Amino acid sequence: MPNKLRRANATVAAQAYAPKPNGSAVTYGLVGAALLLVATFLAGAFFKTDITSNPLALLALTVLAFVAGVVLRMWRQMEHARATGREYAKRTPVAVPAATIDVPTDCAPQWATFAFPFVLPGLDRPHPPGTFEISIRKEPLDVSWAAFIETRTILLTGNGTVEGLDVRADDLEHALQLDKAASGGPVAV
Missing domain, CATH: 1.10.287 (Helix Hairpins)
Structure with missing residues (x-):
């Protein structure tokens, strides 16, 4: 106005x-x-x-x-x-705060490569080998410094469509170690 x-x-x-x-x-x-x-x-x-x-x-x-x-x-x-x-x-118009769609997170995409088909606990079928995007969601803790807690690990698969699968971080790491052991690479403990 x-x-x-x-x-x-x-x-x-x-x-x-x-x-x-x-x-x-x-x-x-x-x-x-x-x-x-x-x-x-x-x-x-x-x-x-x-x-x-x-x-x-x-x-x-x-x-x-x-x-x-x-x-x-x-x-x-x-x-x-x-x-x-x-x-x-x-x-007098007042600037409204920007609407947040989701809880503020610290989410950085990572990539995991599987050389062989793999199965993760809680998933209904084996997945083919390939490189997958992994999104680890971290939400801020209610403290006065920047501290985050991991809340979800999402494995994005793409077979013509993008599918987000909730997996546990330790199950995913165990599957990656088994894949490295099967391909002859060094296994991290």
């Missing part, structure tokens, strides 16, 4: 509960003084007293009413400005 439109919408929304004062501070002061004088004359007429007998007190009350009108206008202006600021802040 463009800045000017956002400001205009905020001003309109703020008008609902903190209307912008119409007129100047002098106008508010004069209205306050006039209302006080009218109230004083009405009170004098009602109580049948002579209000003009003490003109200094009447002048002091009139000045006080004028100042009160000016202060009221300033307060209403500040209240309107605060309300506009609050409404503007509500309409």
Whole structure:
């Protein structure tokens, strides 16, 4: 939303509960003084007293009413400005955090080459020889330094389609050692 439109919408929304004062501070002061004088004359007429007998007190009350009108206008202006600021802040777009699709992991692909067909525990069929991508998923531990725990080992097979098979890391390592022993290579213990 463009800045000017956002400001205009905020001003309109703020008008609902903190209307912008119409007129100047002098106008508010004069209205306050006039209302006080009218109230004083009405009170004098009602109580049948002579209000003009003490003109200094009447002048002091009139000045006080004028100042009160000016202060009221300033307060209403500040209240309107605060309300506009609050409404503007509500309409300011906030960058939302990026949505994570999965738990943050430290996953680096590795490759394993089998020279002979192999079978892993938990898999339903023997797999042909070849090079396979192995993805070891590590999830962060809830500590103050970078520490991860291995959660899954996935063997990606590709016979026209890519299939991810969950295997145990020690079973996979044992199958690789058996494959090396069968092909005559050195076996790591």
